[in-house]
Amino acid sequence: MRQPNIKLFGKTYKVIQIEFSRETGLIEKIIYQVSEHQLKTIFRSDEMITKSLTSTYKIKQLTEHPYHDYAYAPDLESLLIN
Numbered sequence: 001m002r003q004p005n006i007k008l009f010g011k012t013y014k015v016i017q018i019e020f021s022r023e024t025g026l027i028e029k030i031i032y033q034v035s036e037h038q039l040k041t042i043f044r045s046d047e048m049i050t051k052s053l054t055s056t057y058k059i060k061q062l063t064e065h066p067y068h069d070y071a072y073a074p075d076l077e078s079l080l081i082n
Helices: none
Strands: 004-009 011-019 026-035 039-046 047-049 056-058 070-073
Touching: 004 026
Parallel strands: 039 070
Antiparallel strands: 004 011, 011 026, 026 039, 047 056
C-alpha cells in the first residue's frame, strides 16, 4: 500500500506516520515532512487555545497552534490525498 500525501495551505507534503484511536478507529495524529530535516504534526481536535493561553475556542478547519510548531484539525481524514 502506498503512503498517502497531505495537502495543507495549498501545498502537498509526504505523510511519514498516521496514528489511529483504539476506541473510535479515527485518525488521531498525522506526522508529515516539511523538508528533508523537518517534520510537523497535526492532532485531531475541534478546539484551539487562545494566544493568551487562558481559554479555548472552536475550530472548523486546520489551525496552527499559536506558540508551538504543530496544528489541530477537527477532520484529519479530509486532509489526506493519494
